[in-house]
Amino acid sequence: MTAFLSSPVRAQRSAPELQITFERNTEADRATAEQIHEVLRKKVREIARANGFILEGKGDGSPRVRSRVEAIPVPDYWGEVKPGPYRVGFTQRWIIDSTRRLPRPDKYRLRYRPVLLNVWYPAATASARQPFVYDDYFEGAVRAARGNGALVPYAQAIVGYQRSIAWHELAGTPRDSTPSDLTARIEQLFRSLTHAVRDAPRRSGVLPVVVYTQGARGSMDDNVVLCEFLSSRGYLVIGSAFPEEDNATFHTNSTDESRQRDIRRLLLEVQRTFGMTVQSVAVIGHSAGAQAMHLLASDPSAPVDAVLSLDTTQDYSMLSDRTWQFPQRTLTGREYVTMPFLYVAGPGALFELADSLHHSARTLLTVPGLGHNEFISQGVIRGHLSAGLARDNAARRDTVQRHYRMLVDYMASWIDATREVRAVLPPSPAPLRVTQVPVGENAPTLGAGTITTARELRHLFTTGDASTFAERSLAARKADGEAFPHSAFMMLLADAVRTGKGDRARTLYSELIARDAGMRNILTAIESRARLFERIGAQPEATEWRNIAATLGGSR
Template sequence: MRLTILQILIFFSGNLIAAQTSLKEINLENGAYKVGFRHYTATDSTRTYSRIFDYTNKKFSRPIPVSIWYPSEQEMVNREPLTVLDYFEVLKEEEEWEHLPNDQILNWFYYANTPANQKHLLETTTAYGGARSAKGKFPVIIYAPSFQASSIENFALCEYLASHGFVVISSPSRGTETRWFSNNNAKEMETQARDVEYLIKEISKYPVADDDIAIMGFSFGGLSNILVQTRNDKVKAVVSLDGTERYQYGLLTQSPFFDAFKMDVPYMHMAQKDIPEIVLKEDKIDAALNTEFKLYDSITKSKVYRLKFHNLSHTHFSTLGVLFAERDKRQDKRDPEIMKSYKWVARYTLQFLEATLKGDKNALQYIDNDPQYNGAADGLITLQIKRPEKEAYTFQDFHELALKKNYKNLVQLHDSILKKHTSFKIPEGNLNTLGLQLVFNPKTSDQGIKVFLLGTKLYPNSANLYDSLAEGYLFMGNDKKAIESFERSLELNPQNQNAINRLEQLKK
């Protein structure tokens, strides 16, 4: 009998049929590089963990199984590529059943022990264990698996991306205390986010890894990745393979780290087809899942791509789902249609990453095109693009530009900005605070005076700004200018006791 049931957002029912697919028929179009693969276990000493089936109270540092796919230029003479069974050896380790006999794999885990699935285990992949990495640096993709799933669940997609010049790193989705999630999904979402952040640090140790990073997640992994993006500046793009952030927005909002306003990098969400009414009714699924996408509606600062694949169900956004998952005859399409659509998922993922991490203009044009223009059959994919809302020009924007120009010609800079952003207004208090910060630092005193001069130009009746300008001149030893400015401040506000006291001291 099976040990566990794979939990995903869309629940399986009893209406299942066997799948007939293969890696060869999926036929992903690999790039110029051979693909190397490594798997090992790292340790996060900041957290504790227990092996659930050891039946002891022993706790130890959290193990982080790591799978890495990377570009290789090595000639693979006399080397054999990995088989699907080799990847299942990784799955066994991550499920903490390392010693399980291979002939029990399909009985023990998630997939039916059918002749077709036994045949899948013997299929060869395009990855080579331990191959030498190619020279140079490559952009990084961190993959977050679905609910309690293995790091290798999307191995074909990971190989495909590595062959096109990306480093892909993944670890399994596992619970906070043990292999299994608790009933607190908000806690487990945060745990998976921390695992992804651990991988950001882990991959930085590799000379082959560039600083540019994208995060990619399937199902539950999509939720965790939203948290990761909002608190990590290294993340430059997000790919979501039917991510649960579309279906469980409320779970996101339970996190103190979530803020849709911080979603400020390109984001591509690829979704399953509309769930048929019979499935909604029999599986007690809210029909709003077909239409609502609150996160999409909430994002204002980044460009968002929303694609719907009309021939894919939720589980078919992973390699293992396409190859091994039983089909639901109430809603799943035929295997050739599923494999063709999975190939389009891979293409759009690649083009999005080429555009966002490598700056490829042709790739950007590709993802902006209507899918039919790119060769997709009519009705296969629906695309929506949401562009960032035009934001008001802020004082922070102005200051960053002024800083680059070493605070020179601030009046002219202000006027040029005002021509493009007619509603732009610098708060008087911001100028006063910035000027004081600069003027009392001997290294930047001159810049502080320039800020105050801009301030008195914009706010000629501000006694406070003239008083601060005078303090700046006094700090710099220019008593004459200090007296002039204190006197102007006193004209504007005869009750300015600071100016009265300073002038009395200066004129002794």
């Protein structure tokens, strides 16, 4: 018995017809042949429906595709990202968490914390309904509150805040100061179709779950491409607005445990709403959201199976820098951080915190050419909206879109791999660079050749003599300036001063500037940082950086 496709389906789904033909061997057992036939028909039907095709019977048992539902176009804001095999559904609802009483009555007269549930999921079948428009990510949250009249003013207020944040991130300015040409494009984006159909039937079976949380003062749509994309790959993706715990403001917060508590409540609600058992949970955070996910991972009761950390901002510094509060709190519970971790950052990341979480198998992925907000789709869309305008940089825009596409593809493959027994983690496509750090390892192994990562620079700084460090680090910087920026050297020198190694810091700095006068910019950057802290009234930090500058200043 054989089976073949007489008209293959091309990737663009433009084939006019998919026809399945079976040739039965008359000598084979007919009953067995019929069983095989039925299994194949069911599998073909599943694949066809997932890809937007409809199988029609002919009455003779031959499964043929005689018609198909038009594929949902990929939105322009996806850039170079390509969807997976499943249609995407989306739903929103509000939850009142009665275990979290608000500390004081607010103007919305709410006694308990309201939590917005946003869910993207693979849809069960192709739907004739059209995707909703982008702005309905916001307006839909207001509609979802109408079943509880007391919630409507609150929903309107938080949605207004979310829209204003989204606008500011897309334009770089508040709405009332955005140039008219860019205003028109953002308004068009908000009217454009997404890649999701509201309240479409959900695909049956157990679905792996991903929770996404945005950065400080970020909007809930800030990585919407990733959320839609992962759902098209078969994942149920959860998001929310994540305001501060006391609802005093709508800002997100990485230090007050509100996100972690929201996530636990959202996972419970998904189980109730969808009637499914949550068996595999990966959490993704960007910036302050990534910081909060470190804290969640270090909680022994956390329902987390994998963590993806997108550019915490701390990755480029050392643990002695107390600008961030989450590293020490995470390290307090490091014995509980045993799940796989994917760290994503720019090439200049030092990754000292990642190396300290040695009970975990860690993947360190560096992506060149991306700014902090370009690790999320909002920053990529911002560049897309500027195409052809005065502020446009076409070459950089193309690079950002390409590297973001590589990033989300890698993230999906990494999550897939962590769910498999004896997983083989994916390699990284150039120019992305991946380093696998096994359980128990807390530092790179240096060979005699040229160092290639800032993580290796960090290790060389602490182990090599001054002359060797200067020679090898400057050779590496000459080969790849983006991987070895002045800021990496600055953070290493500052760490040495903070930890009582001021003489070594001064000696190393002297060796650097003796070989490359351009490295004097490190001291200039340190002095600029001290002045910045002074301007914002952060006197302890200003004093610290002035002391670091003074320690190194004797070598000028």
